[in-house]
Amino acid sequence: MKQLFKTFMLAALTFFFAFTLIKYPSNALEASIRGLDMWWEVVFPSLLPFFITAELLLSFGVVKFLGVVFEPIMRPLFNVPGVGSFAWIMGMVSGYPTGAKISVRLKEQKQISQVEAERLVAFTNSSSPLFIFGAISAGFFHDVKLGVLLAVCHYVGNALTGICMRFYGRNMDEPHKRESRKISLKRAFSAMHETRILDKRPIGEIMGDAVINSIKTLVMVGGFIILFSVLNKMLFLIGLTPIIAMLFQSVFHVLFLPIELALPFISGLFEITLGANMVSKENIDPFLASVIIVSFILGFNGFSIQAQVASIISKSNIRFYPYFLARILHGFIASVLAIILYKPLYLDKKETNVEDMPVINPDQENDWVNILTSLEQIGPIITIGAFALGFIILYRRSRNHF
Known part of the structure; x- marks a missing residue:
């Protein structure tokens, strides 16, 4: 009966989504192009080098080296092996969703257990500095100084979330060899060499696999970005998003938050970029309320990012719900940190800069925007070039196979 109900619900939701696409074709096309532009101009070219590098470092044993070095730090703090430091830093x-991608690879290589992978996924997926400083702070709010506050709240909040998640699934922990608390470079190099020797693939095949696997993952990411861009637009057009926002207005009133931020908040739960942009256009006083909302949706990741993570971990036995609970926890922690740090990290620095107005260089605040603009210009070239390289690799392998 339960499966029958699930089938009916999935079919009904899919039919309803298809109906909205037919009713609003031009809006759907506009949202789809918006998501596609974001993916092939910024997301693909900015993530591809990190994905390929991560695959190579895993294959050559460098991650195992880092695991031995950081074991005395990662195990007491987050109750995960030292190799988790690589996923955390790269994330x-x-x-x-780099953290999820690397966590799955570590699980496939049996360097971490299932419950350790679930802890790792819970706190290694964070926003990049380029997005926080470039897109949100400089692009939307036109204030790079805000980026410092948002970044500290986001990354410190993520670390605190990881510390909280160390207690998750302790009864499922597998017995692990107790490593020495002293850092040993000799043991680290030995582990790195052993890992490299165990991988029998030639270097050319390793590099080819790194490119192909990275492109496959990023194509999936692009599909979710486009899907949720269209879905978010359709929910707004049929009036569902405003209805949900009206329900949240009472919650915002209790929390002493402006009710005008309810609609941007709901939009941000689906897609971070859209939500943060809508918050920046509200011009709310006090400004702290806007910072709180943006900090929460950054920590929550948005359903679009969560769907990407769910798809990446679906092929393993890593469960989704620990990650989802951690995203809610991270959102609340980041919001509380925003309240605590708003004055010392933003207001005080802004007042100091007002006094030092003659030495301010306005062009410095546009550096992050210039980086994003440059990436948007050369991004499509990188994306097309990567697909061409992937096609060449697959073509040569098919010829060698036959």
């Missing part, structure tokens, strides 16, 4: 530098 912060390149942005979502």
Whole structure:
């Protein structure tokens, strides 16, 4: 009966989505192009180098080296092996969903257990500095100084979430060898060499696999970006998003938050970029309320990012719900940090900069925007070039196979 109900619901939702596409074809096309532009101009070219690098570092044993070095830090803090440090660092530098991708690869290589992978996925998917400083702070709010506050709240909040998640699934922990608390470079190099030797693939095949696997993952990411861009637009056009926002207005009133931010908040739950952009256009006083909402939706990741993570971990036995609960926790922690740090990291620095007005260089605040603009210009070339390279690799392999 339960499966029958699930089948009916999935069919009904799919039919309803198809009906909205037929009713609003021009709006659907516009939203689809918006998502596609975002993917092939920014997301694909910015994530591809990190994905390929991560695959190579895993194959050459460098991640195992880092695992031995950072074991004395990662195990006490997050209750995960030292190799988790690689997923954490790469997740912060390149942005979502890199942390999930690397966590799955570590699980496939049996460097971490299922419950350790679930803990790792819960706190290694974070926004990139380029997105926080470039798109949100400089692009939407036209204030790079805000990026410092948002970044600290986001990354510190993610670390605190990871510390909280260390207690998740302790009864499912497998017995692990107790590593020495002292950092040993000799053991680290030995582990790296052993890992490389165990991988029997030639270097050319390793590099080819890294490119192909990275492109496959990013194509899936692009599909979800386009899907949720259209879905978010359709929900707004049929009036569902405003209805949900009206329900949240009472919650915002209780929390002393402006009810005008309810609609941007709901939009941000689906797609971070759209939600943050809508918040920036509200011009809310006090400004702290806008910072709180943006911090929450950054920590929550948005359903679009969560769907990408769910798809990446679906082929393994890593469960989704620990990640989802961690996203809610991260959103609340980041919001609380925004309240605590708003004055020392934003207001005080803004007042200091007002006093030092003659030495301010306005062009410095546009550096992140210039980076995004440059990426949008050369991004499509990188994307097309990567697909051409992937096609050549697959073509040569098919010829060698026959």
